Amino acid sequence: MGGAVAGRGSRLPPPGGEFSVDCRLCPRLAAHLDVVRRDHPAYHARPVAAFGDPRPGLLIVGLAPGMHGANRTGRPFTGDHAGILLYDTLHRYGFGSQAVAVAPDDGLELRGCRITNAVKCLPPENKPLPAEIRTCNGYLRAELQALAPPAVLALGTVAHKAVLRALDCRIADFPFAHGASHRPRPDLRLFDSYHCSRYNTQTRRLTPEMFRGIFADIRNYLDGAGR
Numbered sequence: 001m002g003g004a005v006a007g008r009g010s011r012l013p014p015p016g017g018e019f020s021v022d023c024r025l026c027p028r029l030a031a032h033l034d035v036v037r038r039d040h041p042a043y044h045a046r047p048v049a050a051f052g053d054p055r056p057g058l059l060i061v062g063l064a065p066g067m068h069g070a071n072r073t074g075r076p077f078t079g080d081h082a083g084i085l086l087y088d089t090l091h092r093y094g095f096g097s098q099a100v101a102v103a104p105d106d107g108l109e110l111r112g113c114r115i116t117n118a119v120k121c122l123p124p125e126n127k128p129l130p131a132e133i134r135t136c137n138g139y140l141r142a143e144l145q146a147l148a149p150p151a152v153l154a155l156g157t158v159a160h161k162a163v164l165r166a167l168d169c170r171i172a173d174f175p176f177a178h179g180a181s182h183r184p185r186p187d188l189r190l191f192d193s194y195h196c197s198r199y200n201t202q203t204r205r206l207t208p209e210m211f212r213g214i215f216a217d218i219r220n221y222l223d224g225a226g227r
């Protein structure tokens with residue numbers, strides 16, 4: 001896949017940020033996925049495309065595909081523990097047609113909501129490198145420009161910073177805090193939540209009640225904005 005050279009040997013997605021599941025701009029992640037695909041031939045094991053409404057009021061930004069979730073099924077937050085709370089909550093607040101997500105052909109539709117990730121390839125140990133976050137930010141930037149969602153939910157600090165970077169905002173001006181919301185642009189409200197990962201939910205750093213509180217705020221905001 002072609003891309004503009006961006007100094008220090010790194011490359012960026014093409015102008016316009018057309019996403020491809022064949023993207024290999026991050027050599028470490030591409031090599032990692034080659035190994036995962038060899039060890040798990042039935043897994044998607046490629047960059048994972050966004051999922052949901054093509055004209056969303058809410059864009060949810062996660063960290064990266066999980067090994068046995070999106071990396072396996074090819075759909076964000078589908079088939080692993082992190083998706084359990086997310087899709088149940090989306091359904092409760094009218095964003096999803098059903099409460100469970102197990103596979104891309106499970107019939108689930110998102111309404112007024114779309115889900116993407118700051119980094120679209122599975123990173124080793126769930127830890128993308130700063131250069132990989134920067135490289136993949138070209139796709140997030142293009143998504144935000146094309147979709148122009150009035151609300152964005154960042155799941156965790158990596159997603160929060162990636163959204164701000166994609167909007168060309170100074171990260172220090174908008175510190176991450178669970179339950180906070182920011183106005184980085186006049187037409188966009190950024191909501192923050194702890195990530196709904198297995199670790200965070202099992203340690204109760206993030207409870208279902210806390211997570212629902214975020215979505216209640218988002219639903220109120222969107223309804224007030226006439227969406």
Ligand code: SF4
Pocket residue numbers: 023024025026029030047119120121132135136
């Ligand atoms: S993380 Fe993003 S930019 Fe890097 S290889 Fe995957 S899709 Fe391409």
